[in-house]
Amino acid sequence: MSIAQSQAGIRRWKRKKERLAQSQRMSGRNTRGTGWKHSAQTKNKICISNTGKVASLFTRKKMSLARKGKPAWNKGLACSSETKERMSLASFKRWKNPAFRSKLTGKNHYLYIHGNSNAPYGKDYTYRLRKQVRTRDSNTCQFCRRGQKETRITVHHIDYNKNHNKKKNLITLCMRCNSRANFNREYWKTYYYALLRKTRK
Numbered sequence: 001m002s003i004a005q006s007q008a009g010i011r012r013w014k015r016k017k018e019r020l021a022q023s024q025r026m027s028g029r030n031t032r033g034t035g036w037k038h039s040a041q042t043k044n045k046i047c048i049s050n051t052g053k054v055a056s057l058f059t060r061k062k063m064s065l066a067r068k069g070k071p072a073w074n075k076g077l078a079c080s081s082e083t084k085e086r087m088s089l090a091s092f093k094r095w096k097n098p099a100f101r102s103k104l105t106g107k108n109h110y111l112y113i114h115g116n117s118n119a120p121y122g123k124d125y126t127y128r129l130r131k132q133v134r135t136r137d138s139n140t141c142q143f144c145r146r147g148q149k150e151t152r153i154t155v156h157h158i159d160y161n162k163n164h165n166k167k168k169n170l171i172t173l174c175m176r177c178n179s180r181a182n183f184n185r186e187y188w189k190t191y192y193y194a195l196l197r198k199t200r201k
């Protein structure tokens with residue numbers, strides 16, 4: 001045996017001893033915040049042993065609270081075309097079901113307000129007024145800031161009253177943001193009134 005070989009052996013033995021000491025130091029201890037990280041092998045072991053385990057209600061509540069306000073793991077990730085296909089098929093199937101369809105169409109729709117969509121606008125809701133409101137809001141949706149080039153721009157009645165045609169009740173929104181305001185009406189009413197007041201000052 002050469003000197004180099006024996007030296008390499010000593011080094012290997014030292015490393016082994018270090019690793020052993022390290023593992024003895026860390027065994028049964030909380031590794032959080034110590035700079036100590038699990039090896040990929042250990043991580044895999046933990047993963048396998050945790051698979052299928054259901055945390056208690058208390059733990060789940062704790063996990064939920066810790067995650068509050070943080071973006072979801074799939075935020076900003078695009079669906080694969082396979083997933084999109086699956087979602088499309090599921091939706092198609094759902095809409096074929098008459099029970100589901102009847103709940104979301106016509107008078108049974110949960111946002112249906114009797115006779116509201118066909119009710120006429122007040123006489124003072126003129127093209128000129130709408131034009132003025134659009135110009136005031138520089139032809140952009142006041143919520144998502146998209147302009148005429150990107151989407152269709154509409155004028156929205158903040159208090160949902162088609163006869164209340166004052167400029168302080170009108171705001172420029174795109175189609176998407178306008179239909180969003182059909183739900184949670186009280187919230188959007190106060191939101192857009194506040195927004196208008198803020199932009200005026």
Ligand SMILES: [Zn+2]
Nearest residue numbers: 141144174177
């Ligand atoms: Zn918008």
